[in-house]
Amino acid sequence: xxxxxxxxxxxxxxxxxxxxxxxxxxxxxxxxxxxxxxxxxxxxxxxxxxxxxxxxxxxxxxxxxxxxxxxxxxxxxxxxxxxxxxxxxxxxxxxxxxxxxxxxxxxxxxxxxxxxxxxxxxxxxxxxxxxxxxxxxxxxxxxxxxxxxxxxxxxxxxxxxxxxxxxxxxxxxxxxxxxxxxxxxxxxxxxxxxxxxxxxxxxxxxxxxxxxxxxxxxxxxxxxxxxxxxxxxxxxxxxxxxxxxxxxxxxxxxxxxxxxxxxxxxxxxxxxxxxxxxxxxxxxxxxxxxxxxxxxxxxxxxxxxxxxxxxxxxxxxxxxxxxxxxxxxxxxxxxxxxxxxxxxxxxxxxxxxxxxxxxxxxxxxxxxxxxxxxxxxxxxxxxxxxxxxxxxxxxxxxxxxxxxxxxxxxxxxxxxxxxxxxxxxxxxxxxxxxxxxxxxxxxxxxxxxxxxxxxxxxxxxxxxxxxxxxxxxxxxxxxxxxxxxxxxxxxxxxxxxxxxxxxxxxxxxxxxxx
Ligand code: HXC
Numbered sequence: 001x002x003x004x005x006x007x008x009x010x011x012x013x014x015x016x017x018x019x020x021x022x023x024x025x026x027x028x029x030x031x032x033x034x035x036x037x038x039x040x041x042x043x044x045x046x047x048x049x050x051x052x053x054x055x056x057x058x059x060x061x062x063x064x065x066x067x068x069x070x071x072x073x074x075x076x077x078x079x080x081x082x083x084x085x086x087x088x089x090x091x092x093x094x095x096x097x098x099x100x101x102x103x104x105x106x107x108x109x110x111x112x113x114x115x116x117x118x119x120x121x122x123x124x125x126x127x128x129x130x131x132x133x134x135x136x137x138x139x140x141x142x143x144x145x146x147x148x149x150x151x152x153x154x155x156x157x158x159x160x161x162x163x164x165x166x167x168x169x170x171x172x173x174x175x176x177x178x179x180x181x182x183x184x185x186x187x188x189x190x191x192x193x194x195x196x197x198x199x200x201x202x203x204x205x206x207x208x209x210x211x212x213x214x215x216x217x218x219x220x221x222x223x224x225x226x227x228x229x230x231x232x233x234x235x236x237x238x239x240x241x242x243x244x245x246x247x248x249x250x251x252x253x254x255x256x257x258x259x260x261x262x263x264x265x266x267x268x269x270x271x272x273x274x275x276x277x278x279x280x281x282x283x284x285x286x287x288x289x290x291x292x293x294x295x296x297x298x299x300x301x302x303x304x305x306x307x308x309x310x311x312x313x314x315x316x317x318x319x320x321x322x323x324x325x326x327x328x329x330x331x332x333x334x335x336x337x338x339x340x341x342x343x344x345x346x347x348x349x350x351x352x353x354x355x356x357x358x359x360x361x362x363x364x365x366x367x368x369x370x371x372x373x374x375x376x377x378x379x380x381x382x383x384x385x386x387x388x389x390x391x392x393x394x395x396x397x398x399x400x401x402x403x404x405x406x407x408x409x410x411x412x413x414x415x416x417x418x419x420x421x422x423x424x425x426x427x428x429x430x431x432x433x434x435x436x437x438x439x440x441x442x443x444x445x446x447x448x449x450x451x452x453x454x455x456x457x458x459x460x461x462x463x464x465x466x467x468x469x470x471x472x473x474x475x476x477x478x479x480x481x482x483x484x485x486x487x488x489x490x491x492x493x494x495x496x497x498x499x500x501x502x503x504x505x506x507x508x509x510x511x512x513x514x
Pocket of ligand 1: 097098102130133134135136145168170172173196
């Protein structure tokens with residue numbers, strides 16, 4: 001065949017494979033409000049940056065008449081591209097081809113692009129839209145999943161791994177996203193569950209829709225499996241691009257810095273915290289008053305909202321923020337918020353992102369439910385994550401720092417590099433009311449006017465302990481600062497911490513309270 005003819009032949013072959021499962025299947029996909037696999041990839045990557053590989057891979061299954069079936073690209077599109085100029089590896093399951101089901105060659109395409117990502121040291125983005133293990137391929141499909149999970153685990157902490165759920169993600173397929181760093185879901189489109197509604201009805205006799213079982217809201221608000229919730233695929237793609245702009249390519253580089261911009265938040269930082277210490281406020285306002293351009297990119301906004309996590313920039317460089325949220329449950333730590341904070345701290349530490357902690361919380365959530373749900377085990381994860389982290393760690397106590405919360409929220413005692421406190425801080429074993437009721441119980445009971453005595457003792461306790469100066473006198477706090485000074489003091493602390501090198505004893509790995 002002449003070169004000209006063979007080029008024409010190649011073009012024809014490419015066009016055929018790129019039709020995926022064909023026009024009818026594509027129409028069905030679009031009718032569900034979903035883009036095709038290739039359109040999704042193109043929408044995420046920089047224009048014209050996508051390079052596809054393994055276009056001509058074919059399945060090799062012979063059972064159940066599969067030898068008569070052509071599955072273009074074996075139902076998954078893989079390749080490389082860039083986002084804001086940063087390289088990424090990407091794959092997208094193509095639901096129009098045999099329901100995006102995962103057979104052996106489909107899995108091989110995915111593991112090959114994962115291996116590339118790990119060798120090239122660049123992020124891997126996986127778009128999931130699949131009926132799960134290809135039933136006709138039996139154990140080969142299961143083997144494929146296992147090989148993906150293995151690579152997810154090897155890549156963990158080395159390159160960022162993003163999972164985007166844009167259709168069904170059923171059965172064991174859910175465990176690849178669960179092993180990755182960030183999971184994106186879209187309303188009405190994402191469906192994630194181990195056992196589907198049909199199985200649940202057969203085994204348990206309960207009827208439930210896919211949406212109520214494992215839709216986007218369920219995973220964003222109830223299970224904590226999703227990190228980013230979007231109303232549309234377009235919004236989701238913008239979130240992916242924004243996240244990539246904040247994180248480094250791998251664990252031996254730093255996130256790209258951008259030209260710094262001063263905060264432009266409408267509220268003055270001193271006006272955010274109410275005069276009455278029992279009144280709540282939105283801690284995200286404090287973050288916005290501190291970070292460059294007042295731009296805070298929140299993660300897991302809808303789950304365990306009593307703690308806020310996310311990225312902002314300080315002097316153009318990415319910083320991870322962990323902040324108690326007084327608006328929700330007074331900002332206490334409980335099982336879920338502990339898990340949320342601990343994983344984020346470990347992510348920042350793995351990828352060289354300094355952590356700023358803003359503290360205002362009355363301690364761990366009391367109650368039988370929390371105790372029985374394992375608040376001891378979950379709460380320990382926060383202690384472990386902060387103690388283990390060697391990136392620059394800076395804390396600002398805004399108001400309450402009571403009890404275990406004082407220790408857990410990156411205290412000096414867990415290795416904080418810098419501890420600052422606003423003058424409004426109250427640092428004590430517990431709140432003044434509870435403390436006075438316990439230690440002055442006898443005096444209060446025996447007093448002529450027990451209520452007055454109680455108030456006097458609360459005031460005495462507050463005077464003595466509910467302020468930052470006792471901790472400052474011991475050197476536990478490095479400086480008591482005015483709210484307005486917070487940004488400039490943080491900028492300086494981050495600047496002097498850039499070459500931080502913290503010692504940790506050699507070990508294979510720790511045994512955190514997972
Ligand atoms: C082979 C599959 C498939 C699968 C879908 N298809 N899932 N083929 N293996 N797992 C095919 C369908 O036969 C159909 O082919 C086409 O894909 C589109 O599927 P539809 O059912 O028409 O689409 P829809 O109505 O949108 O329903 C989507 C769905 C449903 C909810 C995902 O297909 C479904 O329930 N699939 C099975 C899910 C499942 O139980 N998977 C196995 C999980 S166990 P045609 O030719 O008709 O177009 C598992 C174990 C892994 O994954 C363990 C790893 C540790």
